[in-house]
Amino acid sequence: MSSFFLPAATLWQREMLRFWRQKSRVMTVVASPLIFWLLIGYGSGDVARYYSGTLVLTVMFSAIFSTISIIEDRREGFLLSMLVSPAPRTSLVLGKILGAATLGWIQGLMLLVFAPLAGVNIGPVQVLWVAAAMFLISFALTGLGFAIAWKMDSTAAFHGIMMLLLVPMWMVSGALFPMATAHGWVKAIMWINPMTYSVSLLNYTLGLPNAVPGPMESLAITAAFGLALLLASGMLAAQKSTS
Amino acid sequence: MIQVQNLTHRYGDRVALSNVSFEVKKGEIFGLLGPNGGGKSTLFRILSTMMAPTEGHAVIAGHDVEREPGAVRREVGVVFQTQSLDKALTVEENLRAQGHLHGLSGAVLRERMSRAMERLGLMDRRKDIVETLSGGLRRRVEIAKALLHRPKVLLMDEASSGLDPAARSDLSRHLESLREHEGATILLTTHILDEADRCDRLALLHQGNIVAQGSSSELRARIGGDVVILETADSQSLAAKIEQRFGLHPVARDGEVRVEMPNGHRFIAEVVEAFPGAVESVSLHKPTLEDVFIRETGAALE
Numbered sequence: 001m002s003s004f005f006l007p008a009a010t011l012w013q014r015e016m017l018r019f020w021r022q023k024s025r026v027m028t029v030v031a032s033p034l035i036f037w038l039l040i041g042y043g044s045g046d047v048a049r050y051y052s053g054t055l056v057l058t059v060m061f062s063a064i065f066s067t068i069s070i071i072e073d074r075r076e077g078f079l080l081s082m083l084v085s086p087a088p089r090t091s092l093v094l095g096k097i098l099g100a101a102t103l104g105w106i107q108g109l110m111l112l113v114f115a116p117l118a119g120v121n122i123g124p125v126q127v128l129w130v131a132a133a134m135f136l137i138s139f140a141l142t143g144l145g146f147a148i149a150w151k152m153d154s155t156a157a158f159h160g161i162m163m164l165l166l167v168p169m170w171m172v173s174g175a176l177f178p179m180a181t182a183h184g185w186v187k188a189i190m191w192i193n194p195m196t197y198s199v200s201l202l203n204y205t206l207g208l209p210n211a212v213p214g215p216m217e218s219l220a221i222t223a224a225f226g227l228a229l230l231l232a233s234g235m236l237a238a239q240k241s242t243s
Numbered sequence: 244m245i246q247v248q249n250l251t252h253r254y255g256d257r258v259a260l261s262n263v264s265f266e267v268k269k270g271e272i273f274g275l276l277g278p279n280g281g282g283k284s285t286l287f288r289i290l291s292t293m294m295a296p297t298e299g300h301a302v303i304a305g306h307d308v309e310r311e312p313g314a315v316r317r318e319v320g321v322v323f324q325t326q327s328l329d330k331a332l333t334v335e336e337n338l339r340a341q342g343h344l345h346g347l348s349g350a351v352l353r354e355r356m357s358r359a360m361e362r363l364g365l366m367d368r369r370k371d372i373v374e375t376l377s378g379g380l381r382r383r384v385e386i387a388k389a390l391l392h393r394p395k396v397l398l399m400d401e402a403s404s405g406l407d408p409a410a411r412s413d414l415s416r417h418l419e420s421l422r423e424h425e426g427a428t429i430l431l432t433t434h435i436l437d438e439a440d441r442c443d444r445l446a447l448l449h450q451g452n453i454v455a456q457g458s459s460s461e462l463r464a465r466i467g468g469d470v471v472i473l474e475t476a477d478s479q480s481l482a483a484k485i486e487q488r489f490g491l492h493p494v495a496r497d498g499e500v501r502v503e504m505p506n507g508h509r510f511i512a513e514v515v516e517a518f519p520g521a522v523e524s525v526s527l528h529k530p531t532l533e534d535v536f537i538r539e540t541g542a543a544l545e
Binding site: 002003006007009010011013014017018021022075076077078080081082083084085086087240241 | 291292293294295313316317319321323325326327328329331332336337339340341343344345346348372388389
């Protein structure tokens with residue numbers, strides 16, 4: 001038992017220590033979504049509209065930051081020694097994803113301070129719901145980042161995926177315009193985009209307007225998405241290498 | 244302790260290792276010497292369970308690296324050529340994390356950490372962030388980390404890569420003492436001659452093949468006597484003339500002719516007299532591993 005949880009716990013702790021010692025990283029992750037939000041929000045005159053999307057963007061940036069490091073870390077870094085240790089790969093995957101997800105979560109929580117600007121006044125019970133939803137979203141997006149990064153040889157390729165897949169996914173997640181008023185094929189993409197359910201889950205927990213998808217749907221799909229990516233990451237990492 | 248049998252590895256069509264076999268005994272320091280791209284890294288990746296071979300077997304401490312990677316990982320400490328430390332963490336934090344990966348914790352882990360840090364002379368640096376350490380110190384932390392779980396075998400890739408000569412001899416002292424006090428078996432890859440010279444036994448690896456095996460002195464003894472290098476403008480013709488006149492087997496390389504023979508000093512006098520003007524400079528030395536390598540492969544080490 002301890003040979004499974006101890007490696008996972010130590011990896012989680014490593015992420016926390018690194019985060020604490022590289023505080024400047026917080027600025028880049030939190031500041032840029034914040035700036036986007038204030039510019040778009042005040043420019044369009046609807047600050048509340050973009051708040052959930054901003055939180056998801058922050059969590060997504062953090063997930064990207066944390067998982068892109070996997071690529072370098074395997075070539076020269078701590079991951080190398082993990083790969084030749086007897087610790088089960090699944091335990092390493094769990095530790096890394098939980099650690100990185102916690103970081104995204106903390107950074108998302110920081111932005112909750114600005115909720116009043118969106119006209120949201122969160123009560124003490126509600127904050128627990130928001131925090132829980134945010135952790136789930138952070139976990140799922142970190143899992144996505146992990147699954148993408150694991151097989152990659154260069155960070156340049158990851159940047160490509162980020163710009164071609166992750167950022168567009170975010171754009172059509174309801175972060176910029178609601179699915180209810182979307183048109184044609186873009187609306188179809190929104191239905192199958194897992195990030196749509198993340199944004200609406202946050203809308204519901206924050207008490208912001210959201211027509212579709214429904215609350216239970218949003219919760220179930222976000223959770224299923226996270227679980228599926230955890231499993232996929234575990235399977236990828238357990239594969240035998242021949243090159 | 245390590246048995247490698249007919250190991251072959253291909254990356255697509257490219258053959259990186261071809262039918263490699265050797266054995267390392269318990270308590271031995273064994274070196275794999277060869278130029279970069281000779282197959283050392285491939286062999287290292289297979290032995291450290293990072294990669295499965297295309298054909299053949301490697302057995303470490305009684306466990307097959309391909310079929311029982313978990314068992315092998317418990318018996319082996321691995322020091323990579325590239326850094327495997329977390330630079331943002333302290334020496335102690337790196338070691339603790341490594342201990343946890345091996346299921347060590349509590350008092351046992353603390354005792355192992357102190358012991359490893361003492362052995363590698365790192366006690367006064369335990370609280371330092373790795374980023375602030377010199378290359379030589381980092382290398383020692385890597386080794387301390389690889390030793391925490393008391394492996395029977397230590398695998399080191401380009402053991403002294405990036406170290407200056409002082410740090411290098413320091414490192415080999417630490418390895419000697421490890422072998423002596425802990426009975427560790429050490430396999431290292433290198434392309435540095437004096438490092439290879441300090442190994443008990445060696446295998447010379449060239450283009451995926453082992454071209455020679457034995458102790459450094461055995462290998463050097465294959466070259467009878469001395470090595471004479473003659474610098475000349477036309478190495479081909481000088482080599483041909485020497486072969487004809489002296490019945491030796493010179494090797495013509497770019498701008499030089501290498502000849503092996505006993506009593507090289509006498510040959511030098513004769514050859515300079517025999518072909519006046521053909522020889523621009525002459526040197527004589529006792530055979531080194533590089534000479535052995537050139538003799539076996541026709542190629543230089545670097």
